[in-house]
Amino acid sequence: MGHPRIRRWSTAGATLLAAVFAGSAAPGPQAGYTPPVHTGLAQQGVAAASPQQLQSMADAGLAMERARPAGWALTESRRLAAGVDALKPQRPGVVDAYVLVAGMDSDPVFGREAREAARVLERRYQAQGRTILLAGTDGTGPSTLPMGSPANIESALSAIAARMDRKEDVLILYTTSHGAPWGIVYHDGDSGFGAISPFRLWSTLDTLEIDRAMVMISACYSGVFIPLLSKSTRVIATAASSRRPSFGCAAENDWTFFGDALVNRALRKPQPFADAAAEAQGLVAGWEKTAGVESSEPQLFVGEDARTWLTALDARAPRLAGKPVGRPAMAMLDQSALAGR
Template identity: 60%
Template sequence: MRRSLLSLTALLALLPVSAAQQQQPYAPPQHTAPPPPGVARSTPLEVVQQADGGTQIERDRPAAHALAEHRRLAKALATLAPQRKGVVDAYVLSVALDSDPVFGREAREAAKVLTRRYDAAGRTITLAGTDGAGPSALPMGSPQNVEAVLGRIAEQMNPAEDVLVLYTTSHGAPFGIVYNDGNEGWGAISPNRLARLLNESGIHRRLLIVSACYSGVFVPVLSGPQTAIVSAASSDRSSFGCIAENDWTFFGDALINRALRKPQPLGQAMTEAVALIDGWEKQGNLKPSLPQQSVGVEVQAWLTPLEARMPKAATQPVGRPSVDSLKDLQR
């Protein structure tokens, strides 16, 4: 009997493996379907109104997806530590609102850099789709999840003492930053919507970093005495590097992956990042993106103690430099 089983095992090992049995490489979500009819047929004014409302549309999602997403978000929210009395604590939220892997990779690494820089261990949440290697174990970067996390941060922080550090990366449009998860999720967050969410939550001390085309639309609306806001482009310009295969956008690479890894003030980091981006754009003969920034008159009250706790040593950039994508375009 034993000899028969061994013979059968050897015979099965010689049989060809079917295509279904072979492990297929992971394919990230693709944007191949048109937007839902209610989105596609909207007028420009209606699109702005939808973005101002924080519109999110999901379709063809199985019930198992909704349950799994609920569990992922609940787990992330439960990890958020309360603030420390007498300490200016930073709460970091890093969000990839589009499922193209470049944004997932950028949001993950941005969370690490910002957490280290601003002493936010235990007070950081990342919302992002795939990094290209496989399905994401993180809660998705969607308008509704952003709202839930901001609500939880508001519960845990002391608004008179603590700071929100928000990093968002995605494709952008003149009406705001776009949410697009493969063929299943659509939506947007406008400057008015984000301002309303933060104001209603009582989150007034904030460092907002928006990486997207046209992201300068957020600057005048979100600026305020206690707000520092930085955008990847002016309100009428594109930013660059958002190719799905990239590890970084130009802006994310320059500001997060390089300038903010160094123990230098935010203003100096922005100056360095803008110079890097300008050089890369000239190298590619690209129309300048013109990153924007606004720093409120009361920002130093919370930024100075945060930067006083910055690590004294820089860390090395990771991933493929975003400027390398210019070589691919020139082939």
């Protein structure tokens, strides 16, 4: 995603990684706590890779952890297991929604967005007991949640596939992170680095036989996921086209543009998902025009056979609109910095 602290992708692998993950997060209110920062150490070994090599690694399941303390992996697995074990079974005759929300980057904006997105989606789709949340810090202190790593996302998807009736129920997947032309990026300070490419996500869903799914991706270039993931039984909404960055992901923000528009505002209202997506596209376009930046071109795909389950889920939307929370994404913009790019 693009924002006032410019994180633009270039053609050279080293520049790609350094530019996207430069900058540090704002300190949280917990005494002595500073959210993880990105200095480039986590992606050592791939910093010199070309975009083509990065694409190949992402397709193969790029994931690296470094300098983790003893016991980290056990703690992580226990946190994930707790979320998986709490999943309720599906109800025969009911189109149950199973929600997975993943904040894949340790910049607090993604942790804050993921936490509230999980609440909104759980409420909208009556998915209490059928929601898994993966995320790093929200800026107030170390996260007690399992991280939104590629491995945790794939494990959570596997657990959901085992619980749901794949011919009746629906997966609701929302991810928020930085993005690249080769996929969505996992980054946990200087300790974790990886990516999920369109091929990798397509392969995971295909292997697990999850055809009925709503996939929402808040990241730069996230439109790259639409061609491979598109299926008549799916709905896909992305923050940007395959050739554009998206905005609002400064670490101190509460929301990205896409998350604020779609989740924090449009999906809180008792309106069909397609109408909510259209409202979000309009909001984002207006904010980008005000900021003087090139449109991110949010994308929406609705498969013909997805309309049946989508109608059933839309019928569960709360009758009364909820109020947006947090600071609006526009509130934190340094418009002069954006306009001068």
